[in-house]
Amino acid sequence: MSDFINGFWSNYIAVFTTAAIAGCALLLWITARKKVPARSDNTTGHVWDEDLTEMNNPLPLWWVGLFVLTIVFGIGYLFLYPGFGDYPGSLKWSTRGEYTAEVTTANKELEPLYAQFTAKAPEELAGDPAAMAVGERLFMNNCAQCHGSDARGGKGFPNLTDNDWLHGGTPDKINETITKGRIGMMPPMAAAVGSADDVKNVANYVLSLSGAPHDSVRAQLGKPKFVACAACHGADGKGNQAIGAPNLTDDIWLHGYGEQAVIAMVNNGKTNQMPAQEEKLTTAQIHVLTSYVWGLSHGRPQASAKQ
Known part of the structure; x- marks a missing residue:
């Protein structure tokens, strides 16, 4: 119950549980008090399928006893264990505690x-x-x-x-x-790099650092823009383990390979968690x-x- 963000569901469950138990008790009480007039042959007068007659016999005591025990058990369980809204139970038992x-x-x-x-x-x-x-x-x-x-x-x-x-x-x-x-975060860098064309040029420069297939002309144009990335990855692109910045020169790609993958990373950034x-x-x-x-x-x- 502690996982709920507010008390609505805890209160709803508590009210619903109370109503269910009270309803069962009320049904048993009404059934016990209700008297159906019996005929001389001890029937109620109800007949189905021409010859099925309802007898006017009281409920068996063992059945009534089990019904009462069920209600008592339910109340006792809710007192001892969690189940009544956010009430933890007198025994303070929980699945988390059991697991621990x-x-x-x-x-x-x-x-x-x-x-x-x-x-x-x-x-x-x-x-x-x-x-x-x-x-x-x-x-x-x-x-x-x-x-x-x-x-x-x-x-x-x-x-x-x-x-x-x-x-x-x-x-x-x-x-x-x-x-x-660890929490690794690459912030969106498109605004720092420049236009969409600048981002594409930087992506090609990044690919060139590891010898991956790239557009050499765009790579040369993107090199000056790489200064926005150098703060984390270093001027040589070899990364920085102190802050978890990847080495861009080893041709190992954690979040995808190729121009479009690098462009998406620059535009959108990425957050990873260990x-x-x-x-x-x-x-x-x-x-x-x-x-x-x-x-x-x-x-x-x-x-x-x-x-």
Whole structure:
């Protein structure tokens, strides 16, 4: 209920729940009080299909008892557990709390396993088959959804098997990225570059930096305009890992390749996010995962998915 942006739905659910329970109780009460005059043969006088006669028998006590118990159970449940609007329940139980408790228990049970890895440096751990088997499972469960099971990424998701790093590929930087996450932002630069023709010229100059197919005349015209981009990517276009600005000279394209892709980037900009993992993974797990990711780009033995 806490996910709602205002109290309307919480109040709606509380009112609806109260009305439902009260309606059930009222129906039971009315049914119990209503007396249908019976004939001498104990029928109500209702006949269907010529010979189906309704008897005037009271509701079975076991049925009435179950109905009452259901109402009592519903009220008791709503008192103990969340379900009545934004009331958290007297036991303060929640699915989030249950999940957190299970994760805490699992992490405690796994502490002896990770203890043998934490004393080793990532470079050393990357050569340990047992550690890498654990690292592979961590990667598959937490990273493969974006970077792919082979860690080669895709459009908008970096390839982790090469040596092209936006924020640096040292174990410390990889650990920092996994722990805290990253938000990369390329602002729209069309206004700073100039006209639509200037943007096209700059796009061709950017393509020329990596030797990609380009219009050489436009590239020369776009070179002076590249000064608007140099603040982040550097005058030589080699990028800046301190702010996550990509190297434009290595022919590696994270968000698409070719003139139109570069023009779209200059015109529209781009925001990318790598989510922080510090609330999902323990320090020891991040240490093993760091070693695994570092090893991907350093030719260390990897698990079966890459063999």
